[in-house]
Amino acid sequence: MDGLPEQLLWEILGRINKTVDRNSASLACKRFHKVDNEQRRSLRVGCGLNPANEALTSLCNRFPNLVKVEITYSGWMSKSGKQLDDQGLLILSVLCPSLTDVTLSYCTFITDVGLSYLASCSKLSALKLNFTPRITGCGILSLVVGCKKLTVLHLIRCLNVSSVEWLEYLGKLETLEDLSIKNCRAIGEGDLIKLGPTWRKIKRLQFEVDVNYRYMKVYDRLAVDRWQKQLVPCENMLELSLVNCIISPGRGLACLLEKCKNLEKIRLDMCVGVRDCDIVGLAQKSSNLRSISLRGPSDFSLPLLLSNPLRLTDESLKALAQNCSMLESIRISFTDGEFPSFSSFTLNGILTVIQMCPIRKLSLDHVYSFNDVGMEALCSAPYLETLELVRCQEITDEGLQLVAQFPHLCVLRLSKCLGVTDDGFKPLVGSYKLELLSVENCPQISERGVQGAARSVSFKQDLSWMY
Helix, strand or coil: CCCCCHHHHHHHHHCCCCHHHHHHHHCCCHHHHHHHHHHCCEEEECCCCCCHHHHHHHHHHHCCCCCEEEEECCCCCHHHCCCCCHHHHHHHHHHCCCCCEEEEECCCCCCHHHHHHHCCCCCCCEEEEECCCCCCHHHHHHHHHHCCCCCEEEEECCCCCCCCHHHHHHHHHCCCCEEEEECCCCCCHHHHHHHHHHHHCCCEEEEECCHHHHHHHCCCCCCHHHCCCCCCCCCCCCEEEEECCECCCCCCCHHHHHHCCCCCEEEEECCECCCHHHHHHHHHHCCCCCEEEEEECCCCCCHHHHHCCCCCCHHHHHHHHHHCCCCCEEEEEECCCCCHHHCCCCHHHHHHHHHHCCCCEEEEECCCCCCHHHHHHHHHCCCCCEEEEECCCCCCHHHHHHHHHCCCCCEEEEECCCCCCHHHHCCCCCCCCEEEEEEECCCCCCHHHHCCCEEEEEEECCHHHHC
């Protein structure tokens, strides 16, 4: 090994991706150790960093070319030692001049001062914050002002980020491509319009409202009357995920659905106000759509929904079938409500999409309209590879036995299905048609009954959900 050319050794060690393997290789000899120190680009630390600032200094000196650092204190307790604080971020900014990607999770000791130190990292392009309760909008603003190359920003459960001046500043920079805001209580749907010209650059948007906070603070009129009509240029959007959001006709987020002509993936989860015309407009514009996930709200006690039931019908599915010829994945889900009959998609609507689109993955959760007739129709689904059925109580052993006739199915997942027993798997046992079979919390299915029904079988039984 001593005669191995430096360039070849660099190439060999550069192909080792797993951190544990790199750590082992670096212990082989001083030469390997030196090359690993120069090559190491990413670092992930957390509770074991003690004393935090001193240990981080040592690591940054050892790995001078770090570009990605993740600091996570999930599961931290006081006996684990003091967490990394603002001084730690100062060390990071000084000793890692090539830093481009920083993730801070459960870092409860870091404040706006720490973020202001990161603002000196001129190459920083990605920042992800997950439960950093001491950081406010002022800290975010100081960072985006200093880091003008920021393309990725994720804020998850940042409860004290209230001011949104940083959104306006990002809008002027026109660099942001990936924005994720989840459960940040002080940031609402209406604030997103402040991104302005940056909408043209964004390729991925995830926006999730804290459902408990929304119910307490906003549902008094669903904030519909406070929205102004907004035109959002988002032609480059590829992925859109909206959870617990308000979709007001012709305003705010509703504008996204009719403007995203290059959209490939969309998730609408418990979004109040989504109408058939929104999905129809989306389908007509987004011919490149490959994946869609729809989860319907079940809280029909809301006054607005009682007087004006806003729910999707087969018209939406028909539009997807007719316009989205590249659609490969569809997920339809309804929540545990008192009105299961409100699952407004009929069996014919679901089958229309499957028959007209190259669906490879189908996931149905709490869809009461899907039954054994639907399973029979899947026997002629030439592209279907993955089928996931959760709480689909109309499916019986007769329907499950038809799985053996599905042309290309290789993954089957069943969860909380009451109508199927071990008998439903008999045609599959020994055939090894399926690569993977996963059965969870189905009371009439035993572990013995699924053995040999696939090359790989996963079985879990926890019936607490029934009581």
